[in-house]
Amino acid sequence: AQTIHQWPVAEIKAVGSPLSLGCTIKGKSSPNLYWYWQATGGTLQQLFYSITVGQVESVVQLNLSASRPKDDQFILSTEKLLLSHSGFYLCAWSLLPTGNTEVFFGKGTRLTVV
């Protein structure tokens, strides 16, 4: 069975500090990977997607970057956090590029920037 693990579960960080969030998918080779962001009480907004190792496409510019160093790992990071980065970050995967295929989400990381 496929599992998706996100870390950390929650973070409280200061404005201007760096950030690194991670995601690992087990049980599925060469998945399509995604990062989504959800403001408190808001909708889900796709940030990045990756079809293969080393290849990441940006969907929305939020002063964040993403990398896929391994087939099963997706990293979201920034060197300087803003207050507006607060929210719920979700990693997700699908078998195919999003079309009529289901996207499977992790449990998310709650980020509070103070």
Add this chain to the structure above:
Amino acid sequence: GDSVTQTEGPVTLSEGTSLTVNCSYETKQYPTLFWYVQYPGEGPQLLFKVPKANEKGSNRGFEATYNKEATSFHLQKASVQESDSAVYYCALSDYNQGKLIFGQGTKLSIKP
């Protein structure tokens, strides 16, 4: 660009009553339409999807019909239960950009 608009929440119902959550979409494509459900502290999970116009999707007593003419995909359930309390998201697929576009979500609370 593509967009999805849902019933504004929160919505509070009594157990046993019927539910309708409206969903309208705008796109120039022929998308697949989805309903996702998110429980507190969890990521969203697929409720069901409908890839073709004029077809119906259903799961756990929820259903929705892909109405291409009206560009709608309203979620319905005849009799809600307390366990249905969650946030419901309507979404459409954007093949060109490889992404899902979500509505703003509708928070549903069911009173026993």
